[in-house]
Amino acid sequence: MDFRLTPEEEAFRAEVRAFLDANLPAGPDWNRKVREKRWVGFSWPKEVGGGGGTIMQQVILKEEMAKRKAPPLGMCFMGLAWVGPSIIAYGTDEQKRRFIPDILDSKYQWCTGYSEPGAGSDLASLQCRAVRDGDHYVVNGQKIWTSIAMWSKWMILLVRTDPNAAVKHDGITCLLVEMSTPGITVRPIQNMSGGTMFAEVFFDDVRVPVENRLGAEGEGWKVTITALANERSGIAEVEGLKRTLEGVKELARRCVRNGRPALDDAGVRRRIARAETRIEAMRLNGMRFLTKQLKGEPLGSETSINKLHRAELEIELGEIALDLEGSAGPLAAGSSAAPDAGKWQRFALNWPEVVIGGGTPNVQKNIIAERILGLPHD
Amino acid sequence: MNFGFTEEQELLRSEARKLLDADAPMDAVRKHVELPEGFSRELWKKISELGWPGLIVPEACGGAGLGFVDLTVLLEETGRSLFPSPLLSTSLAASVILDLAAEDQARRFVEGLADGSRIGTVALLEANDHLAPSGVALRARPAGGDGQGYVLEGEKRFVPDADAADLFVVAARKGETEDDVGFFVVDRGAPGLTTANLPCMDTTKRQGTLRLEGVRVGEGALLESQGAHAFERVLLRGAALATAEMLGAADGALALTVRYAKERIQFGQPIGKFQGVKHPLAEHHVAIESGKSLLYYAAWALDESPEEAPRAVSMAKAYVTDALSRLGLDVVGLHGGIGYTMEYDAQLYLKRSKWAKPFFGDADFHYDRIAKLGGR
Numbered sequence: 001m002d003f004r005l006t007p008e009e010e011a012f013r014a015e016v017r018a019f020l021d022a023n024l025p026a027g028p029d030w031n032r033k034v035r036e037k038r039w040v041g042f043s044w045p046k047e048v049g050g051g052g053g054t055i056m057q058q059v060i061l062k063e064e065m066a067k068r069k070a071p072p073l074g075m076c077f078m079g080l081a082w083v084g085p086s087i088i089a090y091g092t093d094e095q096k097r098r099f100i101p102d103i104l105d106s107k108y109q110w111c112t113g114y115s116e117p118g119a120g121s122d123l124a125s126l127q128c129r130a131v132r133d134g135d136h137y138v139v140n141g142q143k144i145w146t147s148i149a150m151w152s153k154w155m156i157l158l159v160r161t162d163p164n165a166a167v168k169h170d171g172i173t174c175l176l177v178e179m180s181t182p183g184i185t186v187r188p189i190q191n192m193s194g195g196t197m198f199a200e201v202f203f204d205d206v207r208v209p210v211e212n213r214l215g216a217e218g219e220g221w222k223v224t225i226t227a228l229a230n231e232r233s234g235i236a237e238v239e240g241l242k243r244t245l246e247g248v249k250e251l252a253r254r255c256v257r258n259g260r261p262a263l264d265d266a267g268v269r270r271r272i273a274r275a276e277t278r279i280e281a282m283r284l285n286g287m288r289f290l291t292k293q294l295k296g297e298p299l300g301s302e303t304s305i306n307k308l309h310r311a312e313l314e315i316e317l318g319e320i321a322l323d324l325e326g327s328a329g330p331l332a333a334g335s336s337a338a339p340d341a342g343k344w345q346r347f348a349l350n351w352p353e354v355v356i357g358g359g360t361p362n363v364q365k366n367i368i369a370e371r372i373l374g375l376p377h378d
Numbered sequence: 379m380n381f382g383f384t385e386e387q388e389l390l391r392s393e394a395r396k397l398l399d400a401d402a403p404m405d406a407v408r409k410h411v412e413l414p415e416g417f418s419r420e421l422w423k424k425i426s427e428l429g430w431p432g433l434i435v436p437e438a439c440g441g442a443g444l445g446f447v448d449l450t451v452l453l454e455e456t457g458r459s460l461f462p463s464p465l466l467s468t469s470l471a472a473s474v475i476l477d478l479a480a481e482d483q484a485r486r487f488v489e490g491l492a493d494g495s496r497i498g499t500v501a502l503l504e505a506n507d508h509l510a511p512s513g514v515a516l517r518a519r520p521a522g523g524d525g526q527g528y529v530l531e532g533e534k535r536f537v538p539d540a541d542a543a544d545l546f547v548v549a550a551r552k553g554e555t556e557d558d559v560g561f562f563v564v565d566r567g568a569p570g571l572t573t574a575n576l577p578c579m580d581t582t583k584r585q586g587t588l589r590l591e592g593v594r595v596g597e598g599a600l601l602e603s604q605g606a607h608a609f610e611r612v613l614l615r616g617a618a619l620a621t622a623e624m625l626g627a628a629d630g631a632l633a634l635t636v637r638y639a640k641e642r643i644q645f646g647q648p649i650g651k652f653q654g655v656k657h658p659l660a661e662h663h664v665a666i667e668s669g670k671s672l673l674y675y676a677a678w679a680l681d682e683s684p685e686e687a688p689r690a691v692s693m694a695k696a697y698v699t700d701a702l703s704r705l706g707l708d709v710v711g712l713h714g715g716i717g718y719t720m721e722y723d724a725q726l727y728l729k730r731s732k733w734a735k736p737f738f739g740d741a742d743f744h745y746d747r748i749a750k751l752g753g754r
Contacts, residue, residue, distance in 0.1 A: 001447055001678045002380045009379075056379060249752070269749035270742060276752060277672070277693045277745070284671035287381040294379065305664050362653070368663055369656035373636050376651040 003287075005056070012057050016064040026071045031106060040074035041084060041104050048088055048100050055293050059235050066239030078147075079103035079110040082224075083156045086174070090215035090223045095176070099154075108153035113143040113177070113201060114224070120145075121363045123158075124169045124221060128203060130159035137161075137175060137213070139183075139206040149186045149199040152179055157208075158220050165218070174220035176212040183207070193333070193349035234306040235290070238283045241310065244317050244347070245276055248324070251344070255324040262324050275316055282309045301371040304364040311355040311364070318348030381674070387451050394455040397425070402461050404723050410462050411581040415542050417462040426494020431468045435476065435492040439485050445681040450622040450673060457626025460726055462582040464497045464539040466619050471498025471547050473615050478561055478601035478608050487545065487563050496544040500612060501534035501588050509739055511549075511609045514559045516590065518550035518600075526597045530562060530590040538737075540573040540586030547601075548590070549609065557606040562599045569593070580729035614687050616738035617695040618680055621673050624702050624734045628666050631702075631709040631727035635659060638713055649712075658708055665701035672697055689751045696744035699735055706731025 005013065023033060034040055037051075043058050044050020053061065065073065074080050084103045087095055102108065119126040128141030139159055149155070157175045165171030179186070183206035188196040215223040249272060255262040262268050285306050289299055321344035322329035333342030333349075355361065369375045383391070401421055402410070410418045425431070434449050435441020442448075449469060456465055472491040475498075476484050490496035506513050516532030530550055537546070546564045564571060570593040575586045603611070636659055639650030649655045676690035706728040710717040717724035735741075 001382065001674070001682075003678070005379060266742075266746070270745040273696075273745040273748040273752065277697050277748060278668075280693055281668035281672050281697060284381070284675050285668055287379070288671055288674075290379065291381045295382075302667070305667055308661075308664055309668065362657070365657045365660040366653070368660035369650075373656075373659055373663060375636065375639060375656045375659065376648050378651050378653060378656070 005060075009056055009060060013060050013064065016061055020064060020068050020070055024068055024070060030071055031075060034073050035105065040106070041080060041100075042073065044084065044088060044100075048096060049104050055290070059290060062236035063239060066236045066243075069243070074104065075106040076103045076109060078112050078156075079106075082112070083110045083154075086156065086214060086223050087176075090174075090219070092211075094211070095214065099176070109148055109151050111146050111149045111152035111155045111179070111201075113146055113155045113157035115145045116142060117144050121360055124172065126158055126160060126172065128157070128159050129163070130161050130173060130175065130208070132161070132210075133207075135210050136207045137173075137210065139175070139177070139203040139208055141203050143201040143203075144189075145198050146186075146201050147198045149179070149201050150188055150196075154178055155201070156214070158224060161217050161220075169221040170218050172220035173217050174214040174223040175208050176214055177206070177208050181206050181208065191350075191352070193346055195350075197353070234282065234303070234310070235286045237306075237310055238279060238286060241279045241282070241313055241317070245272070245279060247343075248272060248275070248317055248321050251321055251324050251340070254339075255326070257324070257326060268320075268324070271320055275313060275320065278309055278313055282306050282313075285309075301367050304359075304367045307358060308361055308364045308368075311351075311361045314351045314354045318344065318351060322348050381671075383447075383451065387448055390448060391451045391455060393428075394430075394452055395458075397428070398455055398459040398461055402459050404460070404726075407460055407462060407582060407726075416581070416584045417464065417542070422463055422494060422497075425463070425465065429492075430465060431494045432472070432488075432492025434469060435472050435488050439476075439492055440489045441472075441492040446618060446677040447674065447681060449619065450677040453619055453622035454626035454629070457623030457628075457730075458630040460582045460627060460630065460730055462584075464499070464542050464584075466623060467499040467539040467543065468494075468497050470500050470616055470619055471543075471545060473619075474500055474547050474561065474612050475563065475601065477611055477615065478603040480602040483598060483602060491545065497539065497542050498545040498547070499537055499539045499543040500547045500616065501537040501540075502549050502609075502612065502616075503536045504533065505535050507536070507736075509613070509743065511559045511606050512556045514549045514551045514609075516548065516550045518552050518560060518562060521594060525594070528562065528595050528597075528600065530564065530593040530595060532590055534588040534590075536576070536585055537573070537588045538583070538585050540588050541575050541584060543573070546571075546588060547612075548588070549612070552604075557609075558604075559606075559609060560604040561601045561608060561612070562595055563601065564590070564593060564595055564599065568595065578729075578733060580726075580733035582726065582730065583733045610688065613738060614680065614691045617744070618673070618676050618691050620734060620737045621669070621676070621691075621694045621698045624698050624731075625666065625669050625673055627727060627730045627734070628662070628669070628698070628702050628705050631705050631724075631731075632659065632662050632666060634723060634727070635662075635709050635712050655712055658712065662701070662705045662708065665697075665705070669694065669698040669701050689748060692739075692744040692747045692751070695739060696741045696748065699741040699744070702731045702734055703741075 042051035042053040046052040087099055116126050130137040130139045155177045157177045158172055159175055160171050161173040162171035183204040185202040186199050188199045190196050252262045257265055325339055328337055328339055331338040333345040338345055370377050429442045432441030433444050437443040468491050472488045475487045491498045504515055518528045518530050521527045521529050544566045548562045548564050549559055550562055552558045552560050570591040572589045573586050639655050640648050642649045672694040676694040679686040679690045709727045710724045713724045716722050
């Protein structure tokens with residue numbers, strides 16, 4: 001075991017820190033500057049305009065950025081997270097030329113058309129249908145929980161091209177669809193905290209050129225799941241949780257419970273210590289996963305371990321905060337008596353975004369039970 | 379950056395596993411605990427020849443000169459087998475002596491521990507069960523009169539392997555201020571020293587009382603480092619080694635239950651197919667892996683980054699205590715009726731989880747420390 005960085009890695013960390021010292025708080029030229037550093041798409045190969053960063057450099061960059069609460073590296077969130085990597089892995093030269101530079105320059109947003117009303121945790125059962133008609137696919141059906149659909153120019157869409165495939169995963173194809181195509185209707189959905197970040201998307205005889213198919217017909221499932229080969233230790237998420245925990249501790253210093261400072265209460269102290277320990281376990285799990293990746297072994301189902309921790313911590317930290325606030329806890333975020341202008345009320349109602357989005361905790365438990373422990377599939 | 383084991387450490391693990399699989403399968407463990415001392419002297423001799431008790435003792439003192447990370451690897455394996463032996467106690471005694479003794483003081487005590495010719499243990503707790511310097515009431519008075527040294531008077535309780543030990547590291551009160559405690563190395567043969575077994579629920583672990591009635595020890599029996607600082611260092615070592623054995627036991631318990639869940643058929647299918655069974659098992663896997671991450675880092679910190687050790691060790695012991703407690707109940711519960719029988723092994727893991735809970739501080743004790751270390 002050795003937690004030291006190499007001199008090159010230390011030099012890179014120093015470079016990141018110096019950049020952040022000089023450029024935070026971020027000004028209007030932040031996006032241009034990080035793009036010039038090639039930190040947008042940092043894990044992508046240099047040939048396509050990415051940064052070609054090593055796994056260790058990716059970790060260092062994410063960690064330093066998160067510690068300093070720096071703005072994101074690039075604003076094309078889903079484009080950078082998985083659309084771009086999918087195009088790099090499966091796209092034609094023409095598709096790479098057409099889409100990758102725009103993603104790196106954050107020219108517009110991408111959204112993700114995966115979930116459907118009848119296909120959530122069981123994504124592979126999706127029914128949105130595409131039928132070949134000459135040099136077009138004609139798409140009919142519906143997607144749901146599509147984040148930022150109303151502000152996106154393009155969508156990465158999973159459709160069923162072969163309803164008779166013996167294995168349902170094999171009948172799925174991936175299309176890149178321009179949101180202005182006739183026949184697409186976007187209807188925003190309000191979430192329980194009052195925000196409208198996601199939407200329903202309806203497809204009514206939407207014609208998509210065959211040249212916008214990503215990968216081969218029937219290859220959509222593979223295109224989707226192999227897109228995330230870059231750093232997955234979850235270290236950036238840990239930094240986010242640490243910041244939330246610091247906020248909870250700070251809140252606990254100000255709150256009074258039963259006429260005494262909340263922090264004098266053994267139950268409060270232990271509850272916070274438990275969360276702190278769990279965050280540290282996540283950090284160290286991430287370092288073990290990272291070690292595996294550095295040895296050239298791909299990560300598999302073990303990343304579900306930290307996904308479960310994160311899901312439960314996102315919920316628990318919000319619960320601790322509202323409990324600390326006592327009778328003010330259930331106030332509406334906009335209420336004049338809500339502490340911190342309702343910050344924790346909003347936090348405590350937004351966990352599904354993280355907890356449900358990447359696969360529910362029950363799905364993660366199935367993955368661990370079946371793929372790691374070898375228990376029978378249910 | 380490398381948060382993994384070396385090839386040597388992996389080899390140590392596989393060699394230990396081979397030996398324990400061959401010489402200490404569960405039916406042998408059940409026989410060993412029926413022996414008068416509760417463990418096999420023959421096997422103790424064998425592992426001593428392999429250098430296990432002296433793993434962390436420097437080569438100059440007859441040991442293998444390895445670190446806590448290596449010892450963690452070994453204790454995970456003994457824990458997995460619920461291997462009854464005074465290995466943890468002896469390793470801990472050696473480690474404490476090496477840590478607290480003056481440079482020229484340690485050697486004469488630890489040589490016998492390193493080669494396994496003597497069994498060691500650490501006696502911290504008393505009837506008040508207070509794991510802190512202020513809980514130490516056993517008195518150490520200057521001998522006065524004709525000789526130098528001290529006279530020890532009092533009773534220790536919950537002393538691991540008390541009946542088997544040849545050497546005791548005893549926490550004793552030297553003065554009235556709360557932290558005025560020292561650690562004395564006392565031989566089994568000292569006049570006035572007696573031990574008595576306190577039978578445990580977990581028969582693979584022995585503990586007992588240590589009575590010291592006017593026991594005279596020389597000046598050199600008092601280890602150089604003293605006070606709250608020394609107490610803290612003993613606590614960290616004990617908690618870390620305990621956690622290693624706990625995680626091994628947790629691995630063993632989970633493996634037993636997973637195997638059963640694959641084989642046991644109810645309602646026409648293996649019970650491991652039901653989410654009411656598979657999800658708790660997945661949660662235990664998450665807890666064990668996360669506990670390992672916390673423990674390995676704590677062991678590394680004890681070796682390489684001592685200022686991080688208090689927080690890291692407490693996090694490991696607290697988290698794994700919770701994890702093993704839950705697992706201990708589930709390993710029996712998920713087996714159903716068979717898990718409740720004496721004949722089946724599930725109960726052995728439940729009892730081990732009970733043994734481990736308070737050993738060197740329960741979860742609340744360590745979470746309180748974490749809260750304090752976090753500036754609260």
